[in-house]
Amino acid sequence: xxxxxxxxxxxxxxxxxxxxxxxxxxxxxxxxxxxxxxxxxxxxxxxxxxxxxxxxxxxxxxxxxxxxxxxxxxxxxxxxxxxxxxxxxxxxxxxxxxxxxxxxxxxxxxxxxxxxxxxxxxxxxxxxxxxxxxxxxxxxxxxxxxxxxxxxxxxxxxxxxxxxxxxxxxxxxxxxxxxxxxxxxxxxxxxxxxxxxxxxxxxxxxxxxxxxxxxxxxxxxxxxxxxxxxxxxxxxxxxxxxxxxxxxxxxxxxxxxxxxxxxxxxxxxxxxxxxxxxxxxxxxxxxxxxxxxxxxxxxxxxxxxxxxxxxxxxxxxxxxxxxxxxxxxxxxxxxxxxxxxxxxxxxxxx
Ligand SMILES: [Zn+2]
Numbered sequence: 001x002x003x004x005x006x007x008x009x010x011x012x013x014x015x016x017x018x019x020x021x022x023x024x025x026x027x028x029x030x031x032x033x034x035x036x037x038x039x040x041x042x043x044x045x046x047x048x049x050x051x052x053x054x055x056x057x058x059x060x061x062x063x064x065x066x067x068x069x070x071x072x073x074x075x076x077x078x079x080x081x082x083x084x085x086x087x088x089x090x091x092x093x094x095x096x097x098x099x100x101x102x103x104x105x106x107x108x109x110x111x112x113x114x115x116x117x118x119x120x121x122x123x124x125x126x127x128x129x130x131x132x133x134x135x136x137x138x139x140x141x142x143x144x145x146x147x148x149x150x151x152x153x154x155x156x157x158x159x160x161x162x163x164x165x166x167x168x169x170x171x172x173x174x175x176x177x178x179x180x181x182x183x184x185x186x187x188x189x190x191x192x193x194x195x196x197x198x199x200x201x202x203x204x205x206x207x208x209x210x211x212x213x214x215x216x217x218x219x220x221x222x223x224x225x226x227x228x229x230x231x232x233x234x235x236x237x238x239x240x241x242x243x244x245x246x247x248x249x250x251x252x253x254x255x256x257x258x259x260x261x262x263x264x265x266x267x268x269x270x271x272x273x274x275x276x277x278x279x280x281x282x283x284x285x286x287x288x289x290x291x292x293x294x295x296x297x298x299x300x301x302x303x304x305x306x307x308x309x310x311x312x313x314x315x316x317x318x319x320x321x322x323x324x325x326x327x328x329x330x331x332x333x334x335x336x337x338x339x340x341x342x343x344x345x346x347x348x349x350x
Contacts, residue, residue, distance in 0.1 A: 001048075001049050001050075001051065001057055001060065001061070001071060001072070002036070002046045002047065002048055002049070002071065002072045003016065003019055003020075003046065003047045003049060003070075003071050004044070004046045004047075004070040004071070004072065005044055005070050006019055006044060006047060007044055008035070008044065008045065012033050012034060012035055012047060013033050015047070016030065016033035016047055016049055017030075020049075020060060023060055023063050023064060023071070024056070024059055024060055024063055025063075028051060028053075028056045028059075028060065029051070029052040029053065029056070030049050030050060030051045030052060031050040031051070031052055032048075032049070032050050033047050033048070033049045033050075034047065034048055035047055035048075036048045036082060048082075055137075055143050058143040058146065059143075062146070081115075081116070083115045083119075084114055084115055084116060087112075087114070087115045088103040088106065088107070091103075091106040091107060091110055091112060092106055094110065095109060095110065095234060095237045096230060096231075096233070096234035096237070097234060097237055097238055097241065097243055098243060100243065100251065101238075101241055101243035102207065102208070102241060102242075102243070104198060104201050104202070104208070105208060105211060105240075105241035105242075105243075106241065107198070108198055108202070108211060108215060108218065108221075109211075109220070109221050109224070109237060109240070109241065110220050110221075110224075111218060111219040111220040111221075113190075113191050113194055114194065117187060117190040117191055117194060118187065120161045120186070120190060121183050121186045121187035121190060122183070123157075123158060123161070124158060124161055124162065124182060124183065124186055125179050125180075125182060125183040127155075127158045128170075128174055128177075128179045128182050128183075129179050131174045132174050132175055132179070134179060159171055161186075162186075165186055165189045165190060165193070166189065167182070167185075167186060167189075170182060195218045198218060199215075199218075202215065207242045208241075208242070209242070209270075209271075209272075210239065210240045210241070210242060210271050210308070210312060211240060211241065213305055213308055213309055214240060214309060214312060214313045221240075221313070222313070222314070223236055223312075223313060223314045224237075226314050226331055227314075227335060232335060232338070232339050235338060235339065235342045236312060236338065239271045239274075239275075239312060239338070239342075240271075240312050242271065244271070244342075245342075245345060245346060246269045246270065246271065246274055246345070247259065247260065247261075247268065247269035248268055248269055248270040248271065255268075260273060260274075260278055260280075261280075261348050261349075262278055262279055262280040271308075271312070272304065272308060274341070274345070275307075275308065275311055275312070275338075275341075276304060276307055276308070280344070280345075280348070281341040281344060281345075284337065284340050284341055284344070285337070285341070288333065288334075288337040291333045292330070292333055292334075295319055295320065295321065295326055295329060295330050295333075296310070296318050296319055296320060296330075297320045298318075298320075299318075302318060306318060310334070311334050311337070311338065312338075314330075314331050314334055314335075316330060316331075
């Protein structure tokens with residue numbers, strides 16, 4: 001729940017406590033209260049409050065009107081919430097990539113889903129427990145019946161989630177399914193819907209070119225657990241999600257500015273060019289190929305795509321010998337090749 005229009009003060013918790021007291025005429029317990037937004041941007045930033053008792057929330061929301069405060073219900077109806085942003089920020093921190101990298105890409109690399117999927121499924125389970133009277137909490141049930149009479153946006157939001165996921169019939173006949181079953185099915189449906197959107201997005205945008213080739217299953221990418229060094233692991237991630245020092249990662253897409261600094265054939269400095277074509281790294285690449293040919297006998301005959309997948313995904317499918325020693329040797333050769341050319345690239349002034 002947000003409380004707006006309260007002047008900034010030293011102790012947000014004390015201010016919130018007194019505001020809630022003033023609104024409801026009684027002491028309201030809460031878990032946390034914090035200012036949201038950038039300090040100094042706004043003289044009165046909203047306060048995000050998490051109340052301990054959900055019935056208090058309805059009580060406060062009901063009393064808020066005409067009391068000088070503006071209290072709004074926090075909802076996950078819109079995907080672009082603060083929680084979602086916080087989640088993406090955390091995923092980028094885990095992958096050691098910068099804040100401008102794509103949220104879609106980092107979620108896919110770690111096989112994570114938006115927070116809203118779980119939040120929506122939990123909110124539906126909560127709604128289901130109350131309407132099927134499985135909840136023993138009388139206060140909750142009476143709060144819900146008050147909601148029914150007030151054309152509540154929260155209830156409309158639950159109806160929207162059920163419709164969007166194809167569970168419309170549950171809205172009318174909630175008793176046909178148990179809360180747990182509904183929760184599990186709905187969460188799986190939301191995940192399936194997200195994966196479908198994810199693969200669509202990846203295939204449409206050129207920035208996700210590498211991921212399009214690498215990812216056919218939505219799960220944490222295996223290279224993340226293969227590469228032990230965090231720094232080298234993040235080089236692989238940056239190249240895969242197109243957020244590296246290469247020109248193709250430039251946010252401003254002016255064709256002339258994307259040309260490789262080695263200026264060979266005026267090619268765009270893409271991940272593909274960098275790994276497989278650029279003349280600047282030819283010597284290192286030749287040594288790499290010679291070592292690799294021992295393990296992948298037909299390496300020279302592999303398609304460009306297969307070569308990219310072998311390198312950036314540490315994919316061993318094309319390996320002729322598949323015992324542990326050879327797999328490890330292959331991965332070590334690839335990792336040191338990428339490490340070497342990337343550090344050479346870092347030393348080149350654009
Ligand atoms: Zn080049």
